[in-house]
Amino acid sequence: MKEDDDDSVSLAPLPHIGGTYIWYYMICRRELWLMAHAVNPDEDDPNIEYGRFLHERAYAREGHEVAVDSSKMDRVIERDGEVIVVEIKKSSRAIDSARTQLAYYLFELEQRGIHAKGELRFPEEKRKDVVALDDDWRKRLLEIQEDINDLVALPVPPPATRVSWCAHCGYAEFCWS
Numbered sequence: 001m002k003e004d005d006d007d008s009v010s011l012a013p014l015p016h017i018g019g020t021y022i023w024y025y026m027i028c029r030r031e032l033w034l035m036a037h038a039v040n041p042d043e044d045d046p047n048i049e050y051g052r053f054l055h056e057r058a059y060a061r062e063g064h065e066v067a068v069d070s071s072k073m074d075r076v077i078e079r080d081g082e083v084i085v086v087e088i089k090k091s092s093r094a095i096d097s098a099r100t101q102l103a104y105y106l107f108e109l110e111q112r113g114i115h116a117k118g119e120l121r122f123p124e125e126k127r128k129d130v131v132a133l134d135d136d137w138r139k140r141l142l143e144i145q146e147d148i149n150d151l152v153a154l155p156v157p158p159p160a161t162r163v164s165w166c167a168h169c170g171y172a173e174f175c176w177s
């Protein structure tokens with residue numbers, strides 16, 4: 001990141017770490033390392049199955065996933081002349097992670113000259129949340145990006161540390177049995 005004389009912030013392009021990495025980073029650093037190293041979670045885990053179902057069926061009439069580099073955005077729609085990136089989550093339990101993932105998508109699009117707003121949807125809770133990119137988000141995302149690069153470069157995963165997400169994680173058996 002470079003600081004110009006007028007204090008405006010010039011942002012370097014992001015490497016292709018993908019929004020999903022941001023989500024895992026916010027949830028559990030060990031989970032991120034495992035995903036990044038293709039140590040796949042338990043595919044029969046009911047949480048994973050249901051998550052897939054939700055992403056395929058919820059708001060299907062608004063289209064399908066949109067891929068931008070390593071990121072897969074649940075929906076990208078146009079409404080009242082604005083581009084809206086929609087991220088669908090099973091619950092708002094990890095809302096900080098979801099907000100950060102969505103902000104990263106907005107940042108990726110901004111790097112390509114597309115200014116978009118973010119909309120988080122929790123269909124089971126009939127709830128929506130709005131995310132707008134600003135300089136605080138940009139700085140935070142660049143810090144996260146650097147931390148992720150360092151983390152993924154580690155030769156072994158960070159030790160398992162119990163977090164509230166463990167009960168819903170496809171790696172639970174791997175970490176705790």
Ligand code: SF4
Pocket residue numbers: 027028029030031160161162163165166167169170171172173175
């Ligand atoms: S089970 Fe818990 S410690 Fe293990 S990867 Fe999942 S969230 Fe992280």
